[in-house]
Amino acid sequence: MLFLGPPGSGKGTMAARLSALLGIPHVSTGDLFRENINKQTPLGMKVKKTLDSGGLVSDEITVEILRTRLGLNDAIRGFILDGFPRTIHQADSLSKIDNIDHAIELRCTREVLIRRLTGRRSCPVCRRIYHVDSMPSLVENICDDDGAQLYTRKDDNLESVNRRLALYEKETRPLSDWYGAKGLLRFVNGSREADVVFEEIREIVDI
Ligand code: AP5
Ligand code: MG
Ligand code: ZN
DSSP states (O other), rough: OOEEEESSHHHHHHHHHHHHTTOEEEEEHHHHHHHHHHHTOOHHHHHHHHHHHHHOHHHHHHHHHHHHHSGGGGTTTEEEESSSOOSHHHHHHHHHOOOOOOOOOHHHHHHHHHHHHHHHOOTTTTOOEEEETTTSBBTBBOTTTTBBBBBBOTTTHHHHHHHHHHHIIITTTTHHHHHHHTOOOEEETTTHHHHHHHHHHHHHOOO
């Protein structure tokens, strides 16, 4: 299954919870890119500027990294995509790689998105996502699970956020019609409290 939705709508938060419940991997192309950037791999060096500024990585590179990830053993029983596909070209490529049972689009007002992104903190070790107000860690800036120092994503500044939101409207919004036409799309109001949003997603995927 896959999550659509603008930056800050909660794709990563909901995908992680669902992954823990279902025991299938949470595959985020954004996380895969950030992992490569942290390790300073050739791919990471190539995409760093694009991620920091809130641009989109080329379809060619993105489809390749996704194809490799879905080829790993743990994805045989299924997977939860977060942040892929983001263009019609990527959706078309995905349809040739595997079948999708559910597409869930998280919807939020712009005001909520900005508040969430500017208050987000992430764990570099386990990838857990926090928010300074709505999902704080027990000790400020320290991950509850592993004690790592939390960080603020480089693309969570207002300039990059605005670019990401604009690119979402231009490149990714058309995917709602694409998955809608296939009868796979469900909309979920992502502005509500996380437990409420998650319950609705569970009902949709019937678990
Ligand atoms: P990516 O990492 O996918 O970023 P994004 O799409 O901009 O989305 P975010 O991760 O910012 O938001 P989210 O929806 O996951 O929200 P979260 O759960 O964290 O991509 C980053 C970059 O990589 C792209 O800009 C691009 O450069 C590149 N890239 C990636 N995929 C690509 C592709 N397919 N093609 C081309 N380029 C690609 O939640 C946000 C905050 O809100 C958190 O603080 C969280 O704690 C809080 N929160 C979440 N839900 C709730 C709730 N219900 N109530 C209160 N707070 C909540
Ligand atoms: Mg995310
Ligand atoms: Zn952690």
